[in-house]
Amino acid sequence: MPEAKLAPDKITYSAAISACEKGGQWQQALNVLSLMPEARVESDRITYNAAISACEKGSQWQLALNLLRLMHEARVVPNHITYNAAISACEKCGQWQQALNLISLMPEVRVVPNEITFSATISACEKGGQWQLALNLLSLMPKARVVPNEITYNAAISACEKVGQWQRALSLLGSMPEARASPDEISFSASISACGPGGQWQSALDVLRKMLEQQVMPDEVSYNALISVCERSQQLERGLQLLWESKGRGVSLSVAFFPGALARLSVHDPDIISAAFDEVMLKLSASPLTPQELSSIAWSSGMLGVNNSTLLQALVIQAVPQLELFTLRDLLKLAWGFAASGVDVGLLMAIQTEVITRLEQVDLHHFSELFRNAFLQETLGLLWASNFAGCCSNKLLASARLVIRQAGAIMDIAHGPSSLPAYESFGELPCTEADLWQPDGKPQIILDLPDRLVIFKPPGWEVHSQHTDLQLSSFLQAALGKRFAITRDEEHQCGFLHRLDLPSSGLVLAAKTYEAYYDLKVQLNAGEIARDYVILCHGWVRPCLKDIKAKVYWRGLLPTIAGDQGKPSWTRLKVTAHAWHRSTALSLVAVRIATGRRHQIRSHFSHVGHPTVCDGKYTADATFQSDQDLCARNFLHRYRLAFKDLAGKDHEVMMPVPADLMISLQRVTARDIQSAETIRDWVTGSSLRSWQDYTPLILDFGRKQADTQ
Incomplete structure (x- = not known):
């Protein structure tokens, strides 16, 4: 435009930023916004809103909040579109505290929240596992004179589903008609999924019946949820019946659905498995598949023991050119599938190169706890798959070790320094002959280092599950006192790196700090222990x-x-x-x-x-x-x-x-x-x-x- 002697104005810049936003180019959107002061064009609400929306689509919640701050400094008045985009950016990254903070600030700046605001904030709580807060927000909507809609209810039901609150999920589903919100396939599917952790397969089938009665046709997500509930409830035959039913109803199914269901239901019939993968081969040769489909097919083939070199090669051809589009979870499933069913060193090395790039760019300080834990588990899984396949590169191991240790150190800081005196480790504690012949078989600490230790587990003691009275975790807590937070953190197995069967005896490794725990996790998955x-x-x-x-x-x-x-x-x-x-x-x-x-x-x-x-x-x-x-x-x-x-x-x-x-x-x-x-x-x-x-x-x-x- 300068060459044509036409000066760009606000409308021009806003249109350019919006184009970048729609194309998912958040970096370009911010670049265009940064050029406006130099061109002496003032940013207005429209340009800021477009830029924040671009950050939202790119999952850049910190940048979105920074733009919101800049708006206030520039005395540009935000509106509900501004806040909705910023809250949605936080929602995508599981930053539920930030989302709640934004919705609480809206009355101060005289911006009225609408159903989109509440839905996005409830979704943020759902991603953070905060189901009580999600339900509280739903209950506040009438007071704010905002009518909840299907999207709002779906977000609240999903929040209950994520933590297995199946009764509350079903209650919300039942209350939707009274609130003049019509349940859709998302509402029903989330309610069905909520029945999984508790093994409530009968309730899941009841939801399916209600779904059909209300003439809402189940889709692939619905049947996926139903089969998962049957799998978790050990109702494998019913799950298989539902799988055939999904085909009989003419439900539109992705190419990965059938093999994935067969794998989860542990189907052994070679004819059924062969027919499913023959169909996969036809689809692979006819059209490109999504990263999610490719990774799911690889995982399914590994679980079902399908060692088809033609299939694996077809997966490689489609996967390698688009590895940067795979989520870390999908990269893990792809690597795991090939490690289990047929090693392709070239593919696994390409996956490792992609993962190393992401590890070098990641900043775990800006991750929510839920997202950070998922990232760590997926990275550890990729280490395991690479090591099992016999081709784990030193660079992947070094990069993963650095990032994962840092994550552990962040957790140690978050749990705060101990107020008790520093713990004195005793090094190796030799077992006496009397100890070995002790009739009551009590646990013993055999090696005591500053941040990790080795314990002898006698037979009849459980490491950590609360199925018996004799818990090794209780022994460890009593031995170490309250100095180390991880020993009471069940999500981190109370610091134990591995288990040992109840009737067995032997040595068990445990960590006293989160950094030690994740350092040992890296060693375990890399085959170093x-x-x-x-x-x-x-x-x-x-x-x-x-x-x-x-x-x-x-x-x-x-x-x-x-x-x-x-x-x-x-x-x-x-x-x-x-x-x-x-x-x-x-x-x-x-x-x-x-x-x-x-x-x-x-x-x-x-x-x-x-x-x-x-x-x-x-x-x-x-x-x-x-x-x-x-x-x-x-x-x-x-x-x-x-x-x-x-x-x-x-x-x-x-x-x-x-x-x-x-x-x-x-x-x-x-x-x-x-x-x-x-x-x-x-x-x-x-x-x-x-x-x-x-x-x-x-x-x-x-x-x-x-x-x-």
């Missing part, structure tokens, strides 16, 4: 069996199932001794886990036909009863942990088998000289060492090659 076990199992395990890589899945309190579907899992083993007790053949096996799934060792050894001794979940009842003549509880003991402290120094802790397992070993008869020596070593506890330093039995049953199952 060694967890070594000793087990006694049924049968003479072939010494050539080195690895068990069966996938696992579980439902509620039911046993974990190992096979070709579920989450990828890896157990490494060395058969160190063969023995027998009466007429029962037994093997003493040293184990290292590369993944830490629920009941992984027990389910894996049962899967290969060698269940652990005295395991009521994974053996027949007759076997379990017979085993009790040898051992009163499951013979599984985590004897060694190796990890690093915050400075990178290596630490190793080892713990001999407790007295009850020593007695059991003394009752068995070794099959050969090597086995006798190994069993003697475990009984005396005199030569404990790393799993990798144990020598497997020489016997190979005629097999020379290492075996994996």
Whole structure:
């Protein structure tokens, strides 16, 4: 325009900023706004509103609030459009406190909130998990002479849904007609989802019936919610019926819906799975898919054990050019799927490059707690997938470690300095012989460092779940007092890095600070923590069996199932001794886990036909009863942990088998000289060492090659 000797005015700049806003170019919008003073054109409410809206669409809540502040300084009067855009910017980033602050300031500047204002603020509370505040805002609307509409109710129902407040969600749904708000598919779908955490599948089906009675047609989101409720309630057959119903009703379904539902419902029928992925291949070859669809298909193929190289290659071709458009969650699902079903090193390295770029740009100080925690879990998941696939780059590990540690430090500051005297750590606390033979089996702190520690968990104690009276978390709280906030933070597992099954014994790693917790989380997901076990199992395990890589899945309190579907899992083993007790053949096996799934060792050894001794979940009842003549509880003991402290120094802790397992070993008869020596070593506890330093039995049953199952 200057070349044409036409001076741009307010209308020109406002139009340009609005164009940038509509195109999602918030940086360009702010750049245009910054040029106005130089051109001696004053910004007005229209230009500011357009710029704030651009920031809202780009999820730049800090910049949106800064523009609102600049408006006041420039004496430009904001209106409800201004505040609605600023509140929406906060809502997108889960900044519910900022959104509430803005709506509370509106009366002071004589701006009247409308239904959009309330809806956006309620949505902000929903994203922050603040369902009580969301309902309070809804109740305030009549006093403000604002009539709630479907969008307002949907936001309030979603707030209840996020925290499993299913009764309140259903109550809101039922009250909508009285408020002259017509429930739509979003209202019904959110109400159905609310029934999931509580396992209220009957209530979810009641909502579906009401939906159909009111002639509101369920969509993909509705059926997705219904199937999720059935999955969580272990009503898998009903979930499958709903899946077929969605097809029969002619619901418009995305290409990823059917495979995703099959994976969540653990469908095993190869014909159904094959047909679903044949349809996926047709869609992949015919049209481009969204990042969400691509990542969901990859995840589903990994869960269902679909190792189709043509499918995976088609996913790679579409995914790589648009990785920057994937959310971090979708990048995780994509990486996880390929790590589980077929490693493509090129794709995983491209994903890591994209994640590193985001890690270098992120500022967690400006994240809400909910968004920050999601970011951390997704980053840790990406570390795990990369490590499991065997191609985790040093740069990704370094970038993730830096950011995740910083997040932990931020949390430590937020919880405030302790008012109690500084805690004095005691370093390594050796276990005495009396401790080991203690009949009541109390927990003990074995290694005490300034910000982390190792505890011995006796059998019968639970790490943290409140299913039994004997809680390791209670022991830790009593031992450390109130000095460390994380020990009472259930969202962070009370500081524990991992669990150990109730009947098992062994070493457990815990953190005293959030920074230590997340530092150890990085080590755990990057494969830097060694967890070594000793087990006694049924049968003479072939010494050539080195690895068990069966996938696992579980439902509620039911046993974990190992096979070709579920989450990828890896157990490494060395058969160190063969023995027998009466007429029962037994093997003493040293184990290292590369993944830490629920009941992984027990389910894996049962899967290969060698269940652990005295395991009521994974053996027949007759076997379990017979085993009790040898051992009163499951013979599984985590004897060694190796990890690093915050400075990178290596630490190793080892713990001999407790007295009850020593007695059991003394009752068995070794099959050969090597086995006798190994069993003697475990009984005396005199030569404990790393799993990798144990020598497997020489016997190979005629097999020379290492075996994996």
